[in-house]
Amino acid sequence: MAVKSYAYNDSTQLSPHFNVQEFRCKCGGTHDILVAEELIQKLEQLFAALNCSKIIVNSGHRCSAYDISIGGYGGGQHPLGKAADVACYDQSGGRINSKLVCCKAQGIGFGGIANIDSSYTATHLDARTSNIWYGNEVVSYNTVTDDFYKYYGIEREVGKEMAGIFGIDVSEHNGSIDWNKVKAAGVKFAILRAGYGRELNQKDKFFEENYKGAKAAGIPVGVYWYSYAESPEDAKNEARTCLQIIKGKQFEYPIYFDLEERSQFNQGRAACSAMIRNFCNILEDAGYWAGLYMSRSPFTSYCEDDLRTRYALWLAEYGSRLNYEGAVGMWQSSDNGSVSGIFGNVDTDYCYVDYPAMIKAAGKNGFVKTSEETVSVAYPDKITLTADFGNGVKYIGTANRV
Numbered sequence: 225m226a227v228k229s230y231a232y233n234d235s236t237q238l239s240p241h242f243n244v245q246e247f248r249c250k251c252g253g254t255h256d257i258l259v260a261e262e263l264i265q266k267l268e269q270l271f272a273a274l275n276c277s278k279i280i281v282n283s284g285h286r287c288s289a290y291d292i293s294i295g296g297y298g299g300g301q302h303p304l305g306k307a308a309d310v311a312c313y314d315q316s317g318g319r320i321n322s323k324l325v326c327c328k329a330q331g332i333g334f335g336g337i338a339n340i341d342s343s344y345t346a347t348h349l350d351a352r353t354s355n356i357w358y359g360n361e362v363v364s365y366n367t368v369t370d371d372f373y374k375y376y377g378i379e380r381e382v383g384k385e386m387a388g389i390f391g392i393d394v395s396e397h398n399g400s401i402d403w404n405k406v407k408a409a410g411v412k413f414a415i416l417r418a419g420y421g422r423e424l425n426q427k428d429k430f431f432e433e434n435y436k437g438a439k440a441a442g443i444p445v446g447v448y449w450y451s452y453a454e455s456p457e458d459a460k461n462e463a464r465t466c467l468q469i470i471k472g473k474q475f476e477y478p479i480y481f482d483l484e485e486r487s488q489f490n491q492g493r494a495a496c497s498a499m500i501r502n503f504c505n506i507l508e509d510a511g512y513w514a515g516l517y518m519s520r521s522p523f524t525s526y527c528e529d530d531l532r533t534r535y536a537l538w539l540a541e542y543g544s545r546l547n548y549e550g551a552v553g554m555w556q557s558s559d560n561g562s563v564s565g566i567f568g569n570v571d572t573d574y575c576y577v578d579y580p581a582m583i584k585a586a587g588k589n590g591f592v593k594t595s596e597e598t599v600s601v602a603y604p605d606k607i608t609l610t611a612d613f614g615n616g617v618k619y620i621g622t623a624n625r626v
């Protein structure tokens with residue numbers, strides 16, 4: 225997880241709904257502000273999951289001194305820049321009950337979650353990845369539950385939570401696609417196969433055509449790379465090949481590592497997790513928003529816990545519901561959908577995260593960061609040049625701009 229440091233007066237827009245100023249320490253000093261990227265990603269997911277009108281950050285980063293002054297020990301998640309105490313508001317401006325916020329935050333994969341006040345309107349959230357802590361500070365600082373739904377007696381609304389926006393994923397096997405018809409059919413995004421394996425000649429034969437067609441029709445796109453990696457090291461080769469093929473293009477959705485070969489699962493959980501990590505980290509280092517595509521069942525067996533919320537997650541499970549309660553960005557619900565403009569069956573997907581807004585705001589996938597202002601440099605007409613040889617010999621002169 226990347227924790228970034230910002231100057232006290234920096235007002236970078238971190239994501240569509242969060243500005244770095246909201247995370248300033250309240251000690252009265254003017255020190256730098258620490259904010260973890262993963263905290264912001266999760267807060268955006270929470271914003272969408274609760275259909276918020278706004279989320280107010282009451283306390284974000286805290287220096288050690290301030291943390292201690294308000295009863296902390298000076299080294300927790302707030303001083304690390306990984307925590308936010310928030311109040312969430314619904315569409316009519318009312319505060320959303322913290323019990324519900326805790327439940328949704330659990331589904332999104334926050335590592336530390338706690339109700340803070342007896343009126344149940346404020347919630348502590350943090351992005352720790354080990355020693356998961358689900359608390360209720362009104363009762364005790366110690367862990368109170370392993371499941372907020374159970375603890376607060378709130379029913380899971382699986383069906384409702386699954387209502388995302390509709391999209392498809394395609395490869396050369398779908399043949400030539402009439403993207404204008406696809407757009408007219410209500411498809412809101414498309415994930416394109418860019419290729420498979422480690423060789424450049426394994427590029428998907430319709431990748432260029434699909435990219436051009438979807439973009440021309442105004443359909444935002446992402447990419448998946450079908451892996452045949454034989455080892456974690458080999459996954460790095462696949463990442464490098466993928467990078468060459470997607471170079472120079474812009475993607476509103478993540479670049480997914482597609483892990484589904486039996487021979488790969490046979491290598492076990494540690495090897496599969498290392499393949500995922502190796503591929504995704506190379507993509508991230510190159511400025512891409514990396515993701516993982518797996519079927520739900522092998523995902524729960526072959527993906528280590530800390531990776532489950534580490535990258536954008538796209539799970540496949542065919543049927544009327546996805547039987548996974550953790551945070552998921554996208555669900556592939558079928559491989560036999562029918563969409564006008566595509567001959568034969570097509571894979572259908574639902575997306576629950578506003579990836580286009582997040583990816584553009586973060587300046588990933590070929591986009592330029594939207595929050596950065598253009599700095600205009602003023603060039604004067606004349607400058608003075610000096611050369612000092614340190615032995616008493618000096619030259620001074622004026623140079624004119626030409």
Ligand SMILES: [Zn+2]
Binds near residue numbers: 287
């Ligand atoms: Zn401070």
Ligand SMILES: [Zn+2]
Binds near residue numbers: 302307308348
């Ligand atoms: Zn807190």
